[in-house]
Amino acid sequence: MKKLLGLTAVALAMVLVTGVPHAAEKMKVGFIYVGPIGDHGWSYQHDQGRLAIEKELGDQVETVFVEKVSEGPDAERVIERLARQGAGLIFTTSFGFMNPTLKVAKRFPKVKFEHATGFKRAPNVATYNARFYEGRYIIGQAAAKISKSGVAGYIASFPIPEVVMGINAFILGAQTVNPGFKLKVIWVNSWFDPGKEADAAKVLIGQGVDVITQHTDSTAPLQIASEKGVHAFGQATDMIKFAPKAQVTSIVNNWAPYYVARTKAVLDGIWKSEDTWGGLSAGTVQMAPYTNVAADIAKAAKETEAKIRSGALHPFTGPLQKQDGTEFLAAGKVIDDGTLAGMNFYVKGVDGKLPQ
Amino acid sequence: MKIILEKRIEHSRVMALLSPLLAIAITVVIGGIIFASLGLDPAEALYVYFVEPVTTLWSIEELIVKAAPLVLIGAGLAICYSANVWNIGAEGQLTIGALFGSAIPVYFTTWQSPLTLVVMLVLGGFGGALFAAIPAALKNRFGANEILTSLMLVYVAQLLLDWLVRGPWRDPQGYNFPQSVPFEGWQQLPLLGEGRVHIGAIFAVMAVIVLAIMMGRSLRGFEIRVVGNSPRAGAFAGFHQKRVVWFTFMLSGALAGLAGICEVAGPSGELQPSISPGYGFTAIIVAFLGRLNPIGVLFAGFLLAISYLGGEAAQVELGISDKTAQVFQGMLLFFILACDTMILYRIKIASGRSASAKA
Amino acid sequence: MGAFEAVILTIITASTPLLLAAIGELVTERAGVLNLGVEGMMIMGAVCGFAAAYTTGSPIFGVGAGLLGGVGMSLLFAFLTQTLMTSQVATGLALTLLGLGLSGLIGEAFTGLPGVKLGPIDIPFLIDLPFVGSILFGQDILVYFSFALVAIVTYMLFRTRTGLIINAVGGNHHSAHALGYDVVKVRYACIAFGGACSGLAGAYLSLVYTPQWIENMSSGRGWIALALVAFSSWLPRRVLVGAYLFGTVWIMGLYVQALGVAIPAQLLSSLPYLVTITALIMMSGDKTLTKVNTPACIGQPFAPER
Structure with a gap:
């Protein structure tokens, strides 16, 4: 009680000194991350988005975050805490936060929620994701040009649609250069396990792979690629400083434009619940500078990038066959987002069985 | 200078009560110093950490939600450790318990009756006990170290859960994302009050009461304590160490399994690849902090829950890293252990010469 | 480099931290002390090693700092368990x-x-030998050291007076005390040795395995090391076998996936743990050997007054 009095006194004093408290007018924007912001991958990039909000709208909003929130029952409490602290907008940045987000959203109808990578929405819950597969198509093409062995190594996390569509986009890109291009996939069963990712990279290189890509978040595979003298592609952030001689490019998750736009929308009172899937054109997906390759490869990659951005090229354009040869997309057709979001099969050209 | 410990003839009752308080006090003081060194007002930081979580109804409810599994598991582990049986794998038993119980909503999606919930809870406890029986059997039959086998089995259990949720048990309507069908109606635990507090909290309190009575009043409790103190003395008294290993492992496993099914049928409402933020491991601290006494575990569970919630509040309000909470818990445990020495021993500090003369 | 050599090299990297930590813990346990804090000492070794190497730019400094980080943590453990006579299990956790x-x-x-x-x-000329060159003569200093350590510890434990004392202290601390050995001092030393080895194992992670600092990067390796000691029946050469067995199973799980064998990744990931449990059972089953080598006083506090 004494403590409370003390705090009140301090607050009063502050009001007296600074006049009207600005803090009261600012809208709070909350974030919860599944990993530590020091993961230099997924959560780190979301935090970069948060910092962009601070930079652009710092005079109107303040941001708070909680990191390393486990995707179980704890998530609901942390989200509710942010809502109770008076956050007007809350970003929940991992798939596993989907149901907790919806539960809290029901109790706080005035607060706006943004859930990354999920598929359930509500009047005050929007969802967003990025078209990372666009970047994977580009690196697939580049990999096929770089590789002498005609085989790439793919370090994958979990067989969910997001990852499966990435593998498919990669091989489709590679096939435009070398129709017989092959992939070796290792599932490390984790989004972030540097030791295991490094081991997987070594095993792949040992089996004759001369270019490596990953759908996991640590920089370890790039370090190994660098050590063994093969090329590799970064993930989530520009990882060039971990592999200055090995990284060709990196698919960068750039949430900043989306986060800033959505925060502005809340401030202006025009926020709506919707599903946003931004890609290269929206700036949500960015390619790190093309390095360590011949000029013609870099040039071709930039051209593909420009075509995707302008909409002239969609990585999933028919005719496309599933692994077993059955057609799932007729000639000239472009895949719809529903099929992509639930993609649970390999396209033709990927060897091996998709774990189910 | 040398520290000498003189064994007390009897356990100090004063110190038994005082030592946890002393340990908490030291932790608070050191914590204050750490906060000050981080450039924060120590009083404010400590307030956010330890006091704020009990100032609103919502956070008290959340404390109960967080403490319930810790108490439930910790009480079982306390009995285990009293018997000198080292079950470190409660996290795995929790996972298997959750899996066993969840089999009902996964396979009998439409079965709705009060019996549904009862069967789920029973299966949860049974699954945990069954999984705990493995290290118990390996210890009794082969003499394999239970610390290591029970721990290795945690990884196995978690990978099994992972496989099921991403494979055979995946929600057919869930776009291939790793989660089971949502639990509904009688597949969920009844709630107490407006918030998230569920009847798992009652189970925790009941477990504490029953175990406290068992340890204090029954022959079984006596047997556990005797065998724990000295297996040889236990053998003279006609107690079998193997029987105690079986009993304590299955008991703690059943409680961990119950905690597991309560988590998925309670706050989660579905199976996910991660169903527990390490409750099974944190409960080890809870058991020690509660001085291996079920009633003590009840308090310890709340204290740890406060430190978690306080840690979150500190992140939001003060921007303190979550690792601080972890360091706090580690320190608290260290100080508890060190202070406990004073229950059994009198501490004397002597100059080097007299010490060596005595030795 | 052939495919075979590549796999062997990967296995060596995966096994070395386990071997280092396990051999240290073996000595600690030989003296009758069960330190379950290997994971904690290892991770401190990793962070200290990285910090020192990054700040000074010298990986050798990093190795030294990692070692000291492990020792520091182990002394904390020693003070509590040996001086204040706390429970070794609880203190280790x-x-x-x-x-x-x-x-x-x-x-x-x-x-x-x-x-x-x-x-x-790289050892000149020898590294160019076909097939075995890069495996035997192209390793970093910690790999060579881990093998040397097995030999040194074996010799020390069974051929020297120091070893005799350590075994006596672990086997029966009261007789050792009666013979005039300072039980507590010997145990302090053995705990510190274990800490040093765990610290080196941690430094190996942040300086060789994946040269960066990542929270929780030991990811359970300390526990595996502990299991290896029990698996070894407290014999150094068996720790060597165990560490490499575990490393092989671990890498093979990834290897068969890359070959395109369709086995659930979760099953492959759980294999090392299942193999460890099986090995523990098999070793524990060998009663005579276990009896001869198990430190009888393991986990028991020593108070001279009693």
Whole structure:
């Protein structure tokens, strides 16, 4: 009680000194991350988005975050805490936060929620994701040009649609250069396990792979690629400083434009619940500078990038066959987002069985 | 200078009560110093950490939600450790318990009756006990170290859960994302009050009461304590160490399994690849902090829950890293252990010469 | 480099930290002390090693700092268990918890930075030998050291007076005390040795395995090391076998996937643990051998007054 009095006194004093408290007018924007912001991958990039909000709208909003929130029952409490602290907008940045987000959203109808990578929405819950597969198509093409062995190594996390569509986009890109291009996939069963990712990279290189890509978040595979003298592609952030001689490019998750736009929308009172899937054109997906390759490869990659951005090229354009040869997309057709979001099969050209 | 410990003839009752308080006090003081060194007002930081979580109804409810599994598991582990049986794998038993119980909503999606919930809870406890029986059997039959086998089995259990949720048990309507069908109606635990507090909290309190009575009043409790103190003395008294290993492992496993099914049928409402933020491991601290006494575990569970919630509040309000909470818990445990020495021993500090003369 | 050599090299990297930590813990346990804090000492070794190497630019400094980090943690454990006579099991668990938290706090300033790698020492000419050259003669100093350590510890435990004393203290501390040995002092030394080895294992992770600092990067290796000691029946050469067995199973799980064999990744990931449990059972089953080598006083506090 004494403590409370003390705090009140301090607050009063502050009001007296600074006049009207600005803090009261600012809208709070909350974030919860599944990993530590020091993961230099997924959560780190979301935090970069948060910092962009601070930079652009710092005079109107303040941001708070909680990191390393486990995707179980704890998530609901942390989200509710942010809502109770008076956050007007809350970003929940991992798939596993989907149901907790919806539960809290029901109790706080005035607060706006943004859930990354999920598929359930509500009047005050929007969802967003990025078209990372666009970047994977580009690196697939580049990999096929770089590789002498005609085989790439793919370090994958979990067989969910997001990852499966990435593998498919990669091989489709590679096939435009070398129709017989092959992939070796290792599932490390984790989004972030540097030791295991490094081991997987070594095993792949040992089996004759001369270019490596990953759908996991640590920089370890790039370090190994660098050590063994093969090329590799970064993930989530520009990882060039971990592999200055090995990284060709990196698919960068750039949430900043989306986060800033959505925060502005809340401030202006025009926020709506919707599903946003931004890609290269929206700036949500960015390619790190093309390095360590011949000029013609870099040039071709930039051209593909420009075509995707302008909409002239969609990585999933028919005719496309599933692994077993059955057609799932007729000639000239472009895949719809529903099929992509639930993609649970390999396209033709990927060897091996998709774990189910 | 040398520290000498003189064994007390009897356990100090004063110190038994005082030592946890002393340990908490030291932790608070050191914590204050750490906060000050981080450039924060120590009083404010400590307030956010330890006091704020009990100032609103919502956070008290959340404390109960967080403490319930810790108490439930910790009480079982306390009995285990009293018997000198080292079950470190409660996290795995929790996972298997959750899996066993969840089999009902996964396979009998439409079965709705009060019996549904009862069967789920029973299966949860049974699954945990069954999984705990493995290290118990390996210890009794082969003499394999239970610390290591029970721990290795945690990884196995978690990978099994992972496989099921991403494979055979995946929600057919869930776009291939790793989660089971949502639990509904009688597949969920009844709630107490407006918030998230569920009847798992009652189970925790009941477990504490029953175990406290068992340890204090029954022959079984006596047997556990005797065998724990000295297996040889236990053998003279006609107690079998193997029987105690079986009993304590299955008991703690059943409680961990119950905690597991309560988590998925309670706050989660579905199976996910991660169903527990390490409750099974944190409960080890809870058991020690509660001085291996079920009633003590009840308090310890709340204290740890406060430190978690306080840690979150500190992140939001003060921007303190979550690792601080972890360091706090580690320190608290260290100080508890060190202070406990004073229950059994009198501490004397002597100059080097007299010490060596005595030795 | 052939495919075979590549696999062997990968296995060596995966096994070395386990071997280092396990051999240290073996000595600690031989003296009758069960330190369950290997994971905590290892992770502190990793963060100290990285911090020192990054700051000074010298990986050798990093190795030294990692070693000291492990020793520091182990002395904390020694003070509690030997001087204050706390429960070894509980103190070891607390050490792990503290180590994981503290290392995270220290490491905050070092996350997301590319580290300095401790490079291999190639032995000229010999490294060019076909097939075995790069395996036998192209390793970093810690790999060579881990093998040397097995030989040194074996010799020390069974051929020297020091070893005799350690075994006596672990076998029956009251007789050892009666013979005039300072039980507590011997145990302090053995705990510190274990800490040093765990610290080196941690430094190996942050300087060789993946040269960067990542929270919780030991990811359970300390526990595996503990299991290996029990598996070995407290014999150094068996620790060597066990560490390499575990490393092989671990890498093979990835290897068969890359070959396109369709086995659930979760099953492959759980194989090393299942193999460890099986090995523990098999070793524990060998009663005579276990009896001869098990330190009889393991886990028991020693108080001379009694």
